[in-house]
Amino acid sequence: MIKINNLSVSYTDKEKKLFALQNINLTIEKNSTCAVIGPSGCGKTTLIYALAGLLEKESGSIEIFGEKQNGIRKQTGLILQNYGLLPWKIVQENIALGLKVRGEDPKVIETKVNKILNKLDIEGLEQKYPAQLSGGQKQRVAIGRSLALSSDLLLMDEPSSSLDEISKEKLQNLILKLYKENQLTLVIVTHNIAEAVFLGQKIVVMKDSGIKDILDNPYFGDESLRYKMDFYKICLEVRKSLEKE
Numbered sequence: 001m002i003k004i005n006n007l008s009v010s011y012t013d014k015e016k017k018l019f020a021l022q023n024i025n026l027t028i029e030k031n032s033t034c035a036v037i038g039p040s041g042c043g044k045t046t047l048i049y050a051l052a053g054l055l056e057k058e059s060g061s062i063e064i065f066g067e068k069q070n071g072i073r074k075q076t077g078l079i080l081q082n083y084g085l086l087p088w089k090i091v092q093e094n095i096a097l098g099l100k101v102r103g104e105d106p107k108v109i110e111t112k113v114n115k116i117l118n119k120l121d122i123e124g125l126e127q128k129y130p131a132q133l134s135g136g137q138k139q140r141v142a143i144g145r146s147l148a149l150s151s152d153l154l155l156m157d158e159p160s161s162s163l164d165e166i167s168k169e170k171l172q173n174l175i176l177k178l179y180k181e182n183q184l185t186l187v188i189v190t191h192n193i194a195e196a197v198f199l200g201q202k203i204v205v206m207k208d209s210g211i212k213d214i215l216d217n218p219y220f221g222d223e224s225l226r227y228k229m230d231f232y233k234i235c236l237e238v239r240k241s242l243e244k245e
């Protein structure tokens, strides 16, 4: 389980202290998914950074799978909006990066990377540079890097926000498939209602640095959910929560 207790995070701007997160309380079960949705500036990215151990906390604490969080955790994967790929390295090297840093055997790395390329349906792109890829493909490579490191917790900041409608759904399908195939806990930040409902077992609605609502999504996990009325029912619930004062 991930436990966030009374978490507050502040930034100092022109000597003024501004709270990006205020008294956040949230639990996320291990091997479940949580979608965090809210308007721009409500604190979503700050929450993901805090979970990744990249920020100083003003107060409160985070516990990840039984351990009190204290800085960066090896098995946590973070996928940022701009993918974080190295432009001067080809796809294969970008996926292998973390394994190489760990000093893994080159043969083991090769096998792992090939398996991941297959899983992510990006075989044939291994020799390409990030600049030669579409947004969706870049996002797959970024996910591949986290998979290579056998992350047990994957944090994603608006994974599909820069993609067109069709690529968006394809990527969401892939994320759901990966979740099902691997022992993963997923936290996905989004401002897209459909994405939150398709990928969130739990849907956290944020506003003004705080949590406004937490909705359970009993239909999560159904790959054909978009073709069912239940999907739109939950979408409507999320919409109403977002619009509520």
Ligand SMILES: Nc1ncnc2c1ncn2[C@@H]1O[C@H](COP(=O)(O)OP(=O)(O)O)[C@@H](O)[C@H]1O
Binding pocket: 011, 012, 013, 018, 019, 020, 038, 039, 040, 041, 042, 043, 044, 045, 046, 047
């Ligand atoms: N490094 C920073 N310095 C000062 N203020 C920041 C910084 N990062 C974020 N903020 C502020 O914190 C608030 C929350 O930001 P953020 O977590 O990025 O929101 P979201 O991801 O929901 O759009 C915003 O008001 C933003 O301006």
Ligand SMILES: [Mg+2]
Binding pocket: 044, 045, 046, 157
């Ligand atoms: Mg953000």
